[in-house]
Every structure is written in structure tokens, then in C-alpha cells.
Amino acid sequence: MEKRKASRPRPKATTPAHKHGKGRCVxxxxxxxxxxxxxxxxxxxxxxxRHLGTCPNCEEFLTSLRQTVTLCRHQPAPALSSAERARMRANILRAARPR
Ligand SMILES: [Zn+2]
Incomplete structure (x- = not known):
């Protein structure tokens, strides 16, 4: 994987992996x-x-989420209103939020 220099200054380049249970993952x-x-x-x-590379939990979540999305896209998709999309996203976030 190629590395590209970030154009934006990063205050903490050596920040250790975030802690779960805080807002970072959410x-x-x-x-x-x-x-x-x-x-x-x-x-x-x-x-x-970058976050996913340091966070197995989020990476695992993304994998399952991506599979779900793929499954959904294989269905003849019903038209979702923006309200339904927002509700689905809220449900995903609730499910992912650490207790
Ligand atoms: Zn995370």
C-alpha cells in the first residue's frame, strides 16, 4: 500500500490507538x-x-457492515426515503456504540 504525505498538519503523529468506550469510535x-x-x-x-488500521473492532464492524450493504444491493432495492436511511444509520450507530 502506498503512503502519501498528509497535506494537513497533524498535531499528534504518534498518538497511540484510541481507547474504546470513548467518542472516537462512534x-x-x-x-x-x-x-x-x-x-x-x-x-x-x-x-x-488509518483508524481502521489500528482498531480491530471498527475494522470488524466495517467488514460486517459492508457485507450487509452488499447483500442489500443484491436485492431489488425498495426506494428508501431519506428518513428511512437516517433511521437505518441511527440503528447502526446504536448497535455499534460501546456500552
Ligand atoms: Zn475504533
């Missing part, structure tokens, strides 16, 4: 559904990938 997971929808900018994608 913030990441919140972006994951958009990531799967290809709605994120490349910069945020690389930020997510």
Missing part, C-alpha cells in the same frame, strides 16, 4: 456509512483507513 462509525456510500472525500477516507 465518530468513526458515524462516517462509515457515508464511506460505504462513497460520499466522503478522499481525505476523510484516508483518515478512516
Amino acid at each position: 465518530a468513526i462509525l458515524r462516517k462509515l456509512s457515508a464511506y460505504l456510500d462513497d460520499e466522503l472525500s478522499g481525505e476523510i477516507c484516508s483518515d478512516l483507513r
